[in-house]
Amino acid sequence: MTSPTDIGAAPQQDGGEGGAPEPFGLGSSPLRSDALPKALGIYPYAADLWAEGLLWGAVLRSPHPHARIRGIDTSAALALPGVHAVVTAADLPPGPDGTPDGAPAGPVVADRPVLAAGVVRHHGEPIAAVAADHPDTARLAVGLIVVDYEPLEAVTDPEQAFTAPALHPDGNLFRHLPLRTGDPDAVGEIVVEGLYQVGRQDPAPLGAEAGLAVPRPDGGVELHLSSTDPHGDRDRTAACLGLEPDRVRLVVTGVPGATTDREDLSFQVTLALLALRTGRPVKMTLTREESFQTHTSRHPALLRYRHHADADGTLVKVEAQILLDGGAYADVSAEALAAATAFSAGPYVCPNVFVDAWAVRTNNPPAGRMRGEGALQACFAYESQLDQLAARVGVDPVEIRRRNAMSTGDPLPTGQAVTCPAPVRALLDAVADEPLPALPVDDPDAEWLLPGGPGGAGDPAAVRRGIGYAVGMVHMLGAEGEDEVSTATVRVSGDHATVICAAVDAGQGFATLARQIVQTVLGVSEVYIAPADSDQSIAGPSARGRHTWVSGGAVERAALMVRHQLLQPIAANFGMSSELLQIADGKITSYDGVLGMPVAEALEGKELWATAQCRPHPTEPLDEAGQGDAFVSISFCAMRAVVDVDIELGAVRVVEMTVAQDVGRALNPRQIEDRIEAGVAQGVGLALLEDLRTEGGVLQNPSLTGYRLPTALDTPEVRIAALLEERDVVAPFGAKAVGAAPAVVAPAAVAAAVRAATGLPVGRLPIRAEDAVTA
Amino acid sequence: MLPASLDEAVDALAAAPAAVPVAGATDLMEAVNAGRLRPAALVGLGRITELRGWRYEDGGTAVLGAGLTHARMDRPDFAALIPALADAARTAGPPQVRNVGTLGGNIVTAAPAGDTLPVLTALEATVTLARAGASREVPVSHLLTGLDPVRPGELLTWVRVPLLHAPQVFLKATGRSGPARATASVALVLDPARRSVRCAVGAVAPVPLRPLEAEAWVAGCIDWDGSREIDPAANAAFGEYVATACVPDNYGAEGAWEAVTEGPTAAAVRLRRTVAVLARRALGRALK
Numbered sequence A: 001m002t003s004p005t006d007i008g009a010a011p012q013q014d015g016g017e018g019g020a021p022e023p024f025g026l027g028s029s030p031l032r033s034d035a036l037p038k039a040l041g042i043y044p045y046a047a048d049l050w051a052e053g054l055l056w057g058a059v060l061r062s063p064h065p066h067a068r069i070r071g072i073d074t075s076a077a078l079a080l081p082g083v084h085a086v087v088t089a090a091d092l093p094p095g096p097d098g099t100p101d102g103a104p105a106g107p108v109v110a111d112r113p114v115l116a117a118g119v120v121r122h123h124g125e126p127i128a129a130v131a132a133d134h135p136d137t138a139r140l141a142v143g144l145i146v147v148d149y150e151p152l153e154a155v156t157d158p159e160q161a162f163t164a165p166a167l168h169p170d171g172n173l174f175r176h177l178p179l180r181t182g183d184p185d186a187v188g189e190i191v192v193e194g195l196y197q198v199g200r201q202d203p204a205p206l207g208a209e210a211g212l213a214v215p216r217p218d219g220g221v222e223l224h225l226s227s228t229d230p231h232g233d234r235d236r237t238a239a240c241l242g243l244e245p246d247r248v249r250l251v252v253t254g255v256p257g258a259t260t261d262r263e264d265l266s267f268q269v270t271l272a273l274l275a276l277r278t279g280r281p282v283k284m285t286l287t288r289e290e291s292f293q294t295h296t297s298r299h300p301a302l303l304r305y306r307h308h309a310d311a312d313g314t315l316v317k318v319e320a321q322i323l324l325d326g327g328a329y330a331d332v333s334a335e336a337l338a339a340a341t342a343f344s345a346g347p348y349v350c351p352n353v354f355v356d357a358w359a360v361r362t363n364n365p366p367a368g369r370m371r372g373e374g375a376l377q378a379c380f381a382y383e384s385q386l387d388q389l390a391a392r393v394g395v396d397p398v399e400i401r402r403r404n405a406m407s408t409g410d411p412l413p414t415g416q417a418v419t420c421p422a423p424v425r426a427l428l429d430a431v432a433d434e435p436l437p438a439l440p441v442d443d444p445d446a447e448w449l450l451p452g453g454p455g456g457a458g459d460p461a462a463v464r465r466g467i468g469y470a471v472g473m474v475h476m477l478g479a480e481g482e483d484e485v486s487t488a489t490v491r492v493s494g495d496h497a498t499v500i501c502a503a504v505d506a507g508q509g510f511a512t513l514a515r516q517i518v519q520t521v522l523g524v525s526e527v528y529i530a531p532a533d534s535d536q537s538i539a540g541p542s543a544r545g546r547h548t549w550v551s552g553g554a555v556e557r558a559a560l561m562v563r564h565q566l567l568q569p570i571a572a573n574f575g576m577s578s579e580l581l582q583i584a585d586g587k588i589t590s591y592d593g594v595l596g597m598p599v600a601e602a603l604e605g606k607e608l609w610a611t612a613q614c615r616p617h618p619t620e621p622l623d624e625a626g627q628g629d630a631f632v633s634i635s636f637c638a639m640r641a642v643v644d645v646d647i648e649l650g651a652v653r654v655v656e657m658t659v660a661q662d663v664g665r666a667l668n669p670r671q672i673e674d675r676i677e678a679g680v681a682q683g684v685g686l687a688l689l690e691d692l693r694t695e696g697g698v699l700q701n702p703s704l705t706g707y708r709l710p711t712a713l714d715t716p717e718v719r720i721a722a723l724l725e726e727r728d729v730v731a732p733f734g735a736k737a738v739g740a741a742p743a744v745v746a747p748a749a750v751a752a753a754v755r756a757a758t759g760l761p762v763g764r765l766p767i768r769a770e771d772a773v774t775a
Numbered sequence B: 001m002l003p004a005s006l007d008e009a010v011d012a013l014a015a016a017p018a019a020v021p022v023a024g025a026t027d028l029m030e031a032v033n034a035g036r037l038r039p040a041a042l043v044g045l046g047r048i049t050e051l052r053g054w055r056y057e058d059g060g061t062a063v064l065g066a067g068l069t070h071a072r073m074d075r076p077d078f079a080a081l082i083p084a085l086a087d088a089a090r091t092a093g094p095p096q097v098r099n100v101g102t103l104g105g106n107i108v109t110a111a112p113a114g115d116t117l118p119v120l121t122a123l124e125a126t127v128t129l130a131r132a133g134a135s136r137e138v139p140v141s142h143l144l145t146g147l148d149p150v151r152p153g154e155l156l157t158w159v160r161v162p163l164l165h166a167p168q169v170f171l172k173a174t175g176r177s178g179p180a181r182a183t184a185s186v187a188l189v190l191d192p193a194r195r196s197v198r199c200a201v202g203a204v205a206p207v208p209l210r211p212l213e214a215e216a217w218v219a220g221c222i223d224w225d226g227s228r229e230i231d232p233a234a235n236a237a238f239g240e241y242v243a244t245a246c247v248p249d250n251y252g253a254e255g256a257w258e259a260v261t262e263g264p265t266a267a268a269v270r271l272r273r274t275v276a277v278l279a280r281r282a283l284g285r286a287l288k
């Protein structure tokens, strides 16, 4: 730990002044360059932006989850002094039939209007927006807009969506995915069944949505916001505004927390529209309540499972019905459903799998991307089933998993062979072999943090300890034929290098990784990472752990090309192959030590540039039987959760989480541990605390008081049992993405541990106090 | 306005009746930020040092300044004096909030889950409300129930608490390990001089509730002159008694008829179980 005085004295570049040499290159753990400024509170975010003469935006949102809009009267708002513009769907380009349709957009299906046109489909849906010279004026004006609503019946139970009247011209079914493999009539001696429910987790980023739009002289607009997909957002924003994409520029500011997607499209298009309409810069920051209303959350899920197994627990057949509540708009529901379906049997070998999965439209808040979407919900269900099976067979939960674990080469139920490393057994053994934390009875003098927290009502006599195991899987990169590509440029001049890549470092540490890659390839220690914006070449979204792979791969290739340009002439000069030259500490040396030339000298004042792309092998959509090679690669993770439960009050404290993860290659061990800790914290939050509740479609707890994020006291010790480094031969560096898998597995592990402590079935997440009371 | 003394503060409020007093601002700023409150002016109480401590009055009473912070009340010297209030202060939010949040602010906000409130109710505390030239003494329960509310221009200055020199406990159920509002809380104090047990249940109703019959019954089960022990079965019965008294059958239901026709709601059953456990544990700890 660094003391506060150390932090104050340290320069803002990565530490190491005079002390130990700074970590260098792949495999080391340099500090992230944004770590200190973030810890010190001086890192700039979009909410800190300012422009001369700016106006403030505010949005009117629907109080109804479902209503027809009969009319909107903006005259009183427009008449308010200080108001410069009021916009509604009528100010957006009209739809194909010439009437306003709110310029619908979406990551896959364009079904979500920027501003509601004629109908609102979820609580908090934006209807109109105001630009005014003061934020209070803007909010006041929003209050003066009169909307004539005709409230309609809200469909909030996803099971009702099938038979309810269509909530949207596209209908209520986002996707039905059947998966059929093997013999439908196969039966096992043992059958276990379960019904599992997962609540609505919200990404609840620490920084709420904020941005600044600046009109450009050419009629375009420049947007400064914390996008995690600058090109996708630029293209969609331009399309909604009826502009050419190159008239819109997206400059990425500091991202104050993102578990994948950030600002919803409506926010950015509205902001841009207000700037274009007024000809002035417009800034908008959402309140916490709006933030909960506007960004997508995790899909609530209902999963019904039946496992057939032999007497020894060998899986015979898995049957499942999976229902995801996609909320009002499609977003990435179809993709989440594919993951839930393909991974429905878990990292196990099972010859017969029969699944029907649906993602449906309701009047609940829209669901979208969140670490391990789809995979997480399935993991909770199949791991709960495995626990039941272990109990029925009478073997240990680790043993039942070992008996069924898949290995490299085994098929998924989709027919795709898992060709990447699948070290499931090794991961399980690694967590199972770790020593367990002490029990209060073994050390009665220590101060125990009981469930309920310090100063809580916890009573040692009512506390039971439980240990649970879970293992799970998640895919990396886009699936089902999505074109995955990233571009990077590397430049070397003098003694330093620059990386230009539009991959947004949303806090996952990509900038640090890019620096390490260039250090390793080019031997220069000083590497500058240019901020991302949409004028650079496309790198794609920061999601699904794809940047380590595609953008890391692109950076490596570009750096190798620069290296070749640098060494080729020298090698030719000395009549040797460039492979015999190496670069280290800013110097080019030959294998025999004859040559020792500083890089700067070899450059002769020139700059070397190279741009490269990385595109993994293509995938294909799942067919009507759920079959197909849909995924580029898969990562696995095993966890052991140790919990203490106050069985009278139902309070649960996660004491420790032990993690073993399949990382391919540990490019930056510390950063991997950070990602695991983040995933565990988020998973524990989902397991015990986080639930964005709705009542008839209306959000009940859209605040940080009502929505309970885990605090330091709720977050367990995380013990890393192993980072298994079995290279994925098709991945750049052999590395697998690490962010999603821990979040996928942690909730299942916590549920298993609570089950072990209480003997109760624990069929829903988050686990409520009443689900953990045994008396 | 930042008055440096109590007199200045009362005068400031008299001069500007629309002004709102502010102590730690942990409740007030939340209301301002959410747009629920737009004070015309603020009278900051932070500089009034006399309100940040306590003194004793003869007859065994402690007079606590409204400006005592939760952090201060959690310190050992205070905890030795009024243990249940220290327990409540210890759990009233995260450290940043407890460092500035005050006793007076907690009382005036009168949130259902205000942690000091059941303790003050069980202690039968009174508060002094001061205005320019006058002050009055009001039982804390009257203030909280709205029987005798704080009037505009009044400042809550002192809280009078009897010193009982006996065990007292505050327990709070939150459903998490990190700081959180109570889903239910129980304050329990022993008053050996009066041979009574006083108990208040917080967070289950708009104001803390006193289960008077349960108090009287359990006081009769305690051997006050001897070891002050209680039979575990009597303790458990006390818990149930308190829970039934404080959580109505229709708790959480839309209308009372549900409870009439179907018995206690599921929410009532759950909350009663929690309150019963808290009350039982509280008495158990007090008599240990």
Ligand SMILES: Cc1cc2nc3c(=O)[nH]c(=O)nc-3n(C[C@H](O)[C@H](O)[C@H](O)COP(=O)(O)OP(=O)(O)OC[C@H]3O[C@@H](n4cnc5c(N)ncnc54)[C@H](O)[C@@H]3O)c2cc1C
Binding pocket: B020, B021, B022, B023, B024, B025, B026, B027, B028, B029, B030, B045, B066, B067, B091, B092, B093, B094, B097, B100, B101, B102, B103, B104, B105, B106, B107, B108, B109, B113, B114, B115, B116, B150, B154, B155, B156, B157, B179, B180, B181, B182
């Ligand atoms: C994150 C967070 C967590 C919290 N957790 C808890 C918790 O677990 N338990 C709990 O009980 N509370 C909790 N609170 C609420 C709050 O901290 C307490 O109620 C605190 O005691 C309020 O004191 P204050 O000095 O900050 O009041 P302020 O916010 O300054 O004032 C609150 C109200 O009281 C009035 N007021 C204050 N002092 C006086 C006075 N002397 N005379 C007349 N009127 C006065 C003000 O005008 C205002 O209306 C939490 C708050 C936050 C922000």
